[in-house]
Amino acid sequence: MKSARARALSWTLGMTLAAMLPQAAVSAAFQDPLDVPAAVDVASLTSRIFAVAGGPERLFAVGAQGTILASDDQGARWEQIPSPVSSDLTAITFATKADGFIVGHDSVLMRSRDAGRSWTRQFDVRTLNQAMLDHYRKLPAGEADGEAIRQWIAELEQRVASGAPLPFFDVWFADSRLGFAIGAFNLLLVTEDGGEHWTPWMERTENPRGAHLYAVRGTPGPDGEVYIAGELGLLMRFDRASRRFVAVPTPYEGTYFSMAVDGDTLVVAGLRGNAFLSRDRGRAWTRLDTRTTASIAAVSRMEGGRFALLAQNGGVLVADRDGRITPAGAPLGRSSYALAVAAGGAVAIGTDAGVKRVAVAAPTP
Structure with missing residues (x-):
């Protein structure tokens, strides 16, 4: 199966999807990662991290082999949260303070009802393909x-027969009820009841x-973009x-690969340093001078109308209101996949060796 966002963000980023296949440990007898909870050990703190996001008063990170991490001090220290699967996890979001959602490889969609302290599975490849086909x-x-x-x-009949998964790459909620989960080959599920039920909408995309x-993002609220x-x-x-x-x-x-939205303003970014800003909901665009050919792995909204952009080499760039780009520090020099803005003028970066907290230089007056 062609691969997942995070695996793609291993960043040759030419999107040869073979790179997106989960890396199962070699063993004498295959164990389905859907049947194996993530290993609980100190090695999880240095796992590849494919998504970092703010939760209810905490930061969360997810990544390779089912890793789920949480931080109570804005990314300085992390602890592992038990995960029911060892499939690669690619995105995490919270619809409310209590309700969280994680998606990943093997068509995994998980939910937390206790602010991220525990997680249960809603879907995986063994249930999702059949549910979509029935729908x-x-x-x-x-x-x-x-x-x-x-x-x-026709496509889903083949997938049910073969057991081929459609990996999820992102999940986002506009409010406590309306949420979207997206992935490979136009995969799109929508919930309008806070994640109790998910409906395929693949026929509703241009x-x-x-x-x-x-990437799926927007402005919060039931009538937002x-x-x-x-x-x-x-x-x-x-x-x-x-x-x-x-x-x-x-x-x-x-x-x-990434996008951030702030009112009528949005930034989209991806391969070879390409990033564009629109202040009128996509009617007109300005190219951002990222001064890099490294692919942009993540974009996150900051205070004051600014945006933080993460390059694949761990370099953080800050775009101001006018689209001017300022490097926020030296690149980490390692593969980097995700970024979340933390308190205290810092960002938390998901890398191939865990989450790194990096101070962001203050904007030049």
Whole structure:
């Protein structure tokens, strides 16, 4: 199976999806990572970390082989949280202070109801493909998206037969009820009841080539904007009238791995240092001069209308309101995949050797 966002962020980032396959430990007898809880040991603190995010008064990080970490001091120290799987985990978010969601390889979608202290599985490849197939088979034959639905039925019948997973790459909630989980080959699930039920929406995207979907972000609230970014220069905005994701033209035809939104302002970034800023919801774009050919692995909103961008080599760049880029410190010099803004003028960076807290230089007056 072609691979996952985090694995892609191993960053040749030409997106040869073979690199995205989970790295199972070699053993005499194969153990399905869905049946094996993540190992609880000190080595987890130096695992590859593919996502870092703020939770209810804590920072959380997820990564290779089911690793889940939490920090109560804004990223200075981390502790391991038990995980029911050892599949690679690619994204984490919280819909409320109590309700958290994690997604990853093997079609894993997990939920916490206790502010991230414990996690249970909602879906994996052994249940998701069949659930999506059952959903599409029940839709009316005269549905407007009938052709797309027929194609998904055929695709999912093959996946159910073969057991082939669709990896998730990101998850995000607009409010306590409306959430989105996205992934490979146009995978899109939506919940409108706070994660109790998830509905496939793959037929509701303007994505005819079935590009991978890597980042979903928006403005909070039930009426806020929602955007999805992915391969082939793909950017889509949720149109509430039609309940579809419609394409938004962008200046780049390569892959976008990351995105951040602040009101009408959004930044999309990806391969070879390409990053673009729009202040009018994607109608006009300005190229950000990142001064690097390293791919941009993550973008995060900062105070004062600024954005932090993370390059694959661990370099942090800060874009101000006018799109001017300032390096925020020397690159870490190691593969880096995720970034979250922490308190005290710092960022927490997910790397190939755990989470690193890095001070961000104050903006030049």
